[in-house]
Amino acid sequence: MKLSLTKVVNGCRLGKIKNLGKTGDHTMDIPGCLLYTKTGSAPHLTHHTLHNIHGVPAMAQLTLSSLAEHHEVLTEYKEGVGKFIGMPESLLYCSLHDPVSPCPAGYVTNKSVSVWSVAGRVEMTVSKFMAIQKALQPDWFQCLSDGEVSCKEATSIKRVRKSVDRSLLFLDNCLRLQEESETLALSSRLECSGAISTQRSLLLLGSSDSPTSASRVTGTTGACCHTRLIFVFLVEMGFHSVGQAGLELLTSSDPPASASCWDYRHEPPCLVLQKSVIIGVIEGGDVMEERLRSARETAKRPVGGFLLDGFQGNPTTLEARLRLLSSVTAELPEDKPRLISGVSRPDEVLECIERGVDLFESFFPYQVTERGCALTFSFDYQPNPEETLLQQNGTQEEIKCMDQIKKIETTGCNQEITSFEINLKEKKYQEDFNPLVRGCSCYCCKNHTRAYIHHLLVTNELLAGVLLMMHNFEHYFGFFHYIREALKSDKLAQLKELIHRQAS
Amino acid sequence: MAGAATQASLESAPRIMRLVAECSRSRARAGELWLPHGTVATPVFMPVGTQATMKGITTEQLDALGCRICLGNTYHLGLRPGPELIQKANGLHGFMNWPHNLLTDSGGFQMVSLVSLSEVTEEGVRFRSPYDGNETLLSPEKSVQIQNALGSDIIMQLDDVVSSTVTGPRVEEAMYRSIRWLDRCIAAHQRPDKQNLFAIIQGGLDADLRATCLEEMTKRDVPGFAIGGLSGVCVALGCDMFDCVFPTRTARFGSALVPTGNLQLRKKVFEKDFGPIDPECTCPTCQKHSRAFLHALLHSDNTAALHHLTVHNIAYQLQLMSAVRTSIVEKRFPDFVRDFMGAMYGDPTLCPTWATDALASVGITLG
Numbered sequence: 001m002k003l004s005l006t007k008v009v010n011g012c013r014l015g016k017i018k019n020l021g022k023t024g025d026h027t028m029d030i031p032g033c034l035l036y037t038k039t040g041s042a043p044h045l046t047h048h049t050l051h052n053i054h055g056v057p058a059m060a061q062l063t064l065s066s067l068a069e070h071h072e073v074l075t076e077y078k079e080g081v082g083k084f085i086g087m088p089e090s091l092l093y094c095s096l097h098d099p100v101s102p103c104p105a106g107y108v109t110n111k112s113v114s115v116w117s118v119a120g121r122v123e124m125t126v127s128k129f130m131a132i133q134k135a136l137q138p139d140w141f142q143c144l145s146d147g148e149v150s151c152k153e154a155t156s157i158k159r160v161r162k163s164v165d166r167s168l169l170f171l172d173n174c175l176r177l178q179e180e181s182e183t184l185a186l187s188s189r190l191e192c193s194g195a196i197s198t199q200r201s202l203l204l205l206g207s208s209d210s211p212t213s214a215s216r217v218t219g220t221t222g223a224c225c226h227t228r229l230i231f232v233f234l235v236e237m238g239f240h241s242v243g244q245a246g247l248e249l250l251t252s253s254d255p256p257a258s259a260s261c262w263d264y265r266h267e268p269p270c271l272v273l274q275k276s277v278i279i280g281v282i283e284g285g286d287v288m289e290e291r292l293r294s295a296r297e298t299a300k301r302p303v304g305g306f307l308l309d310g311f312q313g314n315p316t317t318l319e320a321r322l323r324l325l326s327s328v329t330a331e332l333p334e335d336k337p338r339l340i341s342g343v344s345r346p347d348e349v350l351e352c353i354e355r356g357v358d359l360f361e362s363f364f365p366y367q368v369t370e371r372g373c374a375l376t377f378s379f380d381y382q383p384n385p386e387e388t389l390l391q392q393n394g395t396q397e398e399i400k401c402m403d404q405i406k407k408i409e410t411t412g413c414n415q416e417i418t419s420f421e422i423n424l425k426e427k428k429y430q431e432d433f434n435p436l437v438r439g440c441s442c443y444c445c446k447n448h449t450r451a452y453i454h455h456l457l458v459t460n461e462l463l464a465g466v467l468l469m470m471h472n473f474e475h476y477f478g479f480f481h482y483i484r485e486a487l488k489s490d491k492l493a494q495l496k497e498l499i500h501r502q503a504s
Numbered sequence: 505m506a507g508a509a510t511q512a513s514l515e516s517a518p519r520i521m522r523l524v525a526e527c528s529r530s531r532a533r534a535g536e537l538w539l540p541h542g543t544v545a546t547p548v549f550m551p552v553g554t555q556a557t558m559k560g561i562t563t564e565q566l567d568a569l570g571c572r573i574c575l576g577n578t579y580h581l582g583l584r585p586g587p588e589l590i591q592k593a594n595g596l597h598g599f600m601n602w603p604h605n606l607l608t609d610s611g612g613f614q615m616v617s618l619v620s621l622s623e624v625t626e627e628g629v630r631f632r633s634p635y636d637g638n639e640t641l642l643s644p645e646k647s648v649q650i651q652n653a654l655g656s657d658i659i660m661q662l663d664d665v666v667s668s669t670v671t672g673p674r675v676e677e678a679m680y681r682s683i684r685w686l687d688r689c690i691a692a693h694q695r696p697d698k699q700n701l702f703a704i705i706q707g708g709l710d711a712d713l714r715a716t717c718l719e720e721m722t723k724r725d726v727p728g729f730a731i732g733g734l735s736g737v738c739v740a741l742g743c744d745m746f747d748c749v750f751p752t753r754t755a756r757f758g759s760a761l762v763p764t765g766n767l768q769l770r771k772k773v774f775e776k777d778f779g780p781i782d783p784e785c786t787c788p789t790c791q792k793h794s795r796a797f798l799h800a801l802l803h804s805d806n807t808a809a810l811h812h813l814t815v816h817n818i819a820y821q822l823q824l825m826s827a828v829r830t831s832i833v834e835k836r837f838p839d840f841v842r843d844f845m846g847a848m849y850g851d852p853t854l855c856p857t858w859a860t861d862a863l864a865s866v867g868i869t870l871g
Contacts, residue, residue, distance in 0.1 A: 039804035040801070043808065046788065084797055449593070452599060458584060461560075463560050465560075
């Protein structure tokens with residue numbers, strides 16, 4: 001995969017990540033977000049209703065907390081979680097935890113990390129973790145890490161230091177395991193394809209890679225990958241020679257037309273190396289020194305990208321942590337993507353983009369849905385004047401009511417209703433035959449009214465969740481599209497001002 | 505369930521029903537209902553969308569499954585959101601955005617079955633709303649008035665509902681009252697050109713009472729009739745339309761309908777079953793998902809699991825009816841029934857007696 005930046009303005013990175021996925025032909029825009037899922041499915045949505053949404057991101061987020069318990073099933077299934085969940089064309093990123101459900105602290109040891117599933121706690125050592133990832137076969141996965149520091153208040157420096165040390169140790173072990181399993185897999189595949197004979201003459205490639213660096217095959221993909229892998233195989237497996245067909249493969253730069261066994265672009269019977277990219281996790285709590293250490297050390301490893309962990313919390317804690325964030329991203333290489341966990345609110349998203357973050361989780365629209373609300377915040381920083389007036393009047397009215405209600409109401413998601421949304425349960429929507437957001441092109445707004453959604457919520461009907469989820473996802477994905485547009489045309493300041501006006 | 509006007513010959517022109525084919529052995533018929541929101545092929549299964557929604561699937565999904573008529577419940581909708589609001593929203597069609605046909609019931613059944621404090625008099629059914637505690641009277645006039653506001657294509661008379669387990673004079677009283685209430689409904693009906701009022705034949709399990717009721721009600725000029733309380737083999741007995749909450753309700757308990765009965769997908773036996781619910785089914789759920797995935801999803805808190813099953817179960821019922829219809833048109837309905845019962849029950853002796861007897865009464869023997 002390759003990250004290319006179109007421009008960097010005010011710390012914000014605009015660009016594309018190309019050559020993603022098993023077939024290497026997927027692309028992702030940054031800044032962007034990942035589709036939030038629960039047990040491999042967008043919440044409330046089937047394939048049909050998901051595909052009604054415009055702008056669904058190319059990559060979906062899966063959570064180990066919802067999938068680890070299905071390890072055995074997925075191992076027997078063999079074809080990977082993407083196919084199992086019915087999303088074979090989607091890029092997949094597997095995170096450890098579900099950003100919506102906080103996990104209890106005290107369950108990370110030097111040897112294992114626990115995730116919390118519906119069935120209970122699942123404890124994972126490095127080898128179990130990697131075995132699960134092998135069964136899942138995601139495109140990217142968050143490395144096993146110690147992220148507990150952010151769950152607690154006032155953690156000691158000692159504990160913070162431990163979280164960095166542990167996470168680095170987990171990372172090194174995972175990388176090692178991945179490498180080992182790949183060379184083993186490669187050898188068995190080459191054997192079964194008949195490209196190896198067991199003669200005892202050593203054949204070396206005229207490769208300029210030294211043996212030590214060549215053993216580091218994880219972390220990069222691309223056309224040169226297969227030659228480096230074979231070199232490792234030869235060095236590690238000792239005195240095998242490569243048969244005639246194999247030799248042709250090694251010396252040519254393109255996969256030969258006749259190769260029935262090495263054309264990695266088209267899945268041959270047993271030879272495609274489907275590599276999952278490890279995302280290194282930056283820990284360090286609120287201690288600058290540890291954050292920098294974590295960033296620098298993680299950056300030394302051949303990871304595919306970075307996850308900035310421990311920045312989740314409430315809006316006030318984020319403010320303090322934003323300073324750390326800039327320093328952290330400054331230590332990271334430019335050509336690898338930066339994800340952040342636990343940050344999804346529109347205003348917080350913008351703050352993080354300005355500090356060098358590329359990818360976000362999209363659980364905020366889900367939380368809004370669960371409390372019976374619809375996202376209505378405006379992100380069109382260049383609307384026509386008439387629309388602005390209408391929307392503004394509406395927004396101001398709503399903000400007034402919001403201030404009163406916010407103080408009283410807390411919601412099922414343990415979060416207060418934000419000023420980015422309206423609460424459809426309110427009586428005033430009972431006879432409101434307008435769409436959720438005027439001008440929105442989502443399925444819900446094109447087909448239904450606020451009055452109808454209100455009725456569905458009052459009567460506790462399942463369809464409320466379906467329709468709200470469709471609207472909220474589309475609205476949120478539209479927001480990210482506008483962020484990219486604003487960056488393209490140097491209008492981010494306007495967008496930021498617009499969002500902050502609505503964030504109070 | 506309902507049947508259409510009783511002219512039996514194919515050449516006559518009943519108001520809304522056009523007969524296409526009749527089984528020569530049983531009384532099964534295939535036809536077309538010509539309703540204000542389009543044609544409906546019969547026999548037809550009508551999914552029940554109680555509160556102006558089909559339980560978690562969108563109207564677009566329902567349309568894509570081929571559904572052309574579904575049900576709404578007057579009792580529920582009359583309370584929430586109420587007829588005035590629905591009228592403002594351009595009727596139930598406008599409120600839920602359903603472009604095809606709707607059938608509403610009178611509200612009487614739920615009244616009696618759901619409300620503990622309901623009292624039936626000649627006036628109507630008096631009850632206390634479970635939501636605001638207010639006392640209301642649902643009269644034949646009020647029921648029709650609400651249904652006029654809802655604007656459904658087929659509306660039902662308010663009938664005096666008596667459980668089929670009740671015996672004695674109450675059954676006869678209810679039968680005669682239902683006739684009187686039918687007349688009051690007809691008189692109160694404001695939109696006979698836009699909405700078809702069906703009568704409901706009563707009489708419990710007493711054949712004489714049923715016959716009397718039938719004779720009286722057919723004298724009234726109504727476009728269709730309903731019979732309460734029966735199901736299943738009724739196509740063979742000549743019924744055209746069936747509604748039931750079973751497929752949608754059972755979906756929400758994790759149960760998928762298949763020719764051999766149903767699959768309780770939450771059970772461990774499906775954990776590693778990588779095939780679809782039904783390899784013959786063409787619904788989106790069976791096209792994309794395995795039993796194993798649905799099993800896993802059912803054990804999560806993602807409601808999508810239920811929606812997948814609802815889609816399948818409705819598709820299953822619609823496909824079944826369509827297959828029934830084709831068999832009638834192709835003059836092989838009795839064989840179809842035998843194959844269906846065979847798949848469901850295996851040995852003919854395992855088939856329930858009431859079904860075997862009823863089928864035998866119209867000339868179809870099993871096994």
